Amino acid sequence: MRSPGPWHRTARAAGLLGADGSIAPTIFASMSALAVRSGAINLGQGFPDEGPPDEVAEAARDAIARGANQYPPGRGIPELRAAVAAHQAHWYDLAWDADTEVLVTAGATEALAATLLALVDRDDEVVVVEPYYDAYAAVVGLAGGRLVPVPARAPDFLPDPERLVAAITDATAVVLLNSPHNPTGAMLPDATIQRVLEAAERHDAIVVADEVYEHLTFGRPHRSLATFPGGRERGITISSAAKSLNVTGWKIGWVTARPDLVDAILAVKQFLTYVNGAPFQPAVAVGLALPDAWFHAAAQRLDRRRGVITAALEQAGFTVNRPAGTYFQIADGAPLGLADAVAASHRLVEEAGVVAIPVSAFLADPRDPSAASLLRFAACKTDAVIADAAARLAAFRP
Template identity: 60%
Template sequence: MRDLPGAWRRTAHGAGLLDADGRSVPTIFAEMSALATRTGAVNLGQGFPDEDGPAEVLEAARAAIADGVNQYPPGRGILDLRTAVAEHQSRFYGLGLDPERDVVITAGATEAIAAAILALTGEPDDEVVVFEPYYDSYAACIALAGVHLVAVPLRAPGFAPDLDQLEAAVTDRTRVILVNDPHNPTGAVFDASVREHIVRLAERHDAIIVTDEVYEHLTFGVPHVPIATMPGAWERTLSISSAGKTFSVTGWKIGWMTGPAALVDAVLSVKQFLTYVNGSPFQPAIAAALRLPDAFFAETAAALHAKSRLLGAGLADAGFTVLAPSGTYFTVVDAAPLGVADAARFCRELPQRAGVVGIPLTAFVTAGHRADYASLVRFAACKRVAVIDDAVARLRRLRDQSATTR
């Protein structure tokens, strides 16, 4: 078989896609989900719900299939969904969008992020600033674009960026500041001072802000404020979100990007050569989802918050130090009180020790920074209450094991 081109091999190694021998490296999520299946452990690792979304949204997809909405949609996405996205941005955030020009529908948020990075960077010295820990696809997309990742650390317990470190990271080489807020994996929600500083730095260095807001409706007692609403931000901001997390339809992969028409067009020029289009019958269903009443969004956030508190209490009872999240599916804990110094090793042993799967935070950071997160583990609360109760009961074994070794 012909060898992979050298440029691809270099990029794949840099993104962690290939190991030193050129073999494909599975993501930590694939590895841990496979481990959960093999051992029968409760999977609190990968962030997907185990309950379906709203019945009326599922029925809208079935109706679309039955009505023949099964061929390619328009390249920008069906107009009704683009209109629903524009209505959503106006309803929740006061942003006025033209659904014909300022919105594009994507194959989930991940494709939108990839297309944005590929469209907005490309020179060898270009840099993309990210907040670390970061969703693992960020590093892969940046490496595939052939540009440089610059990490701004978010450190426990609060996971707020140091503004001086942020200022040092953003330079005239910065093409994109990639902001994930609410933040995966830490569950942090950035405050106004961070948002304002990001906008000031983007203006000073003529950078584009790309936001990943997939958890926008899953915050706990603190409002989500899109950076695009900040003074001076709109003209240089691309906002990305998706349906999967809010509506518990992660397998549908329907996302969207909004922003100034010129920036959206630049991303669309790349996106058309990735998936081109996707999910025809799911697009009208998500249009219906975005038009659900305010009570749906409030109740969804409240239900997840209750699950997060339930999981957090169980993790604390098991002996972890819990770093309570302000949003998202996830709760981060410090396993150091249980004698853990290597979270990656601990997570690979955890299915046998306690019958539960988690994800080490070191999977979300660059190799040189892993020591700063060595004992931290992420667990997902987006499961049925009975599943969380089962996981909590299993995790108590760790407390009992710790007691017997003292």
């Protein structure tokens, strides 16, 4: 029998597959399934329990009724590409050509996959800030590249700029930045992003910015990669409707980049999903044109709910970070004697009825002691659910 290919072997070594080659469920899927079985409140996996704005949902229903149920154009419908370009112009004063510099994808994850598969050859290096969204390592492995993690540790979860720049060498194909950052909620300083772009220029690397939480920031607005000197020429920006519009299941994302990079990404994307989400594309176009006040209010609601969870965790005795954005916050169980976050996550389900995710799930080496006691909580739930979860957490006594 033919032996597994190189990615299959890499995935097995990384724990993505079982020893027998079966698919190993991710910690996110496992904990979400545990929440369903136990009736626990799921503050682990990052999906909201509220729907999109009414006008966005109505636009999707209208699109289905009008017959938008077959293959859309490979680059995305013109209406959505124009809406993405208009969104970038409105929020960041960026002028992208909707026909040549915008590509619609099956969510940000496919955009990342198609981008990395287009740009990374075997043994190329991809620099990431660690902890990182788990798909990064899997796709780099699929491309045959080598992940180069640069640590961002508690309490601020920001990488040392010197160490980050030093990791970029002639072997680097891509520097992958995620700001606002999943899982920690940190936002990279402008000076750090600028230094990364300058190092990428010296070593002929591409900088990919995962900006899916661009509208969910607290205290300071997000600045897109392409607004920095060199960011448009050497950068690829990826975002999505999932988090901004509460439609994680619609899987509508996009790429903005110079035309030759978009063409290279499209060449891969067409053999992944080909196209996607025909009736959701016009609905997302409506969502991107919502008034600024809607996006600001969404971020304010999330920040308020995050504050409720923070207060409850601190009452229980956890140390909690202060994220600058995203759904997420990090709690350290060490002050409570909870040195093992994996074990602590199960105790929280059993004793408090709340699901959280161990931060070790976002590391290249899950045994790294720097994150041994850290848990990620998601605040993207309704006020009622947040209040219930907070009461349970505040009463938790290990």
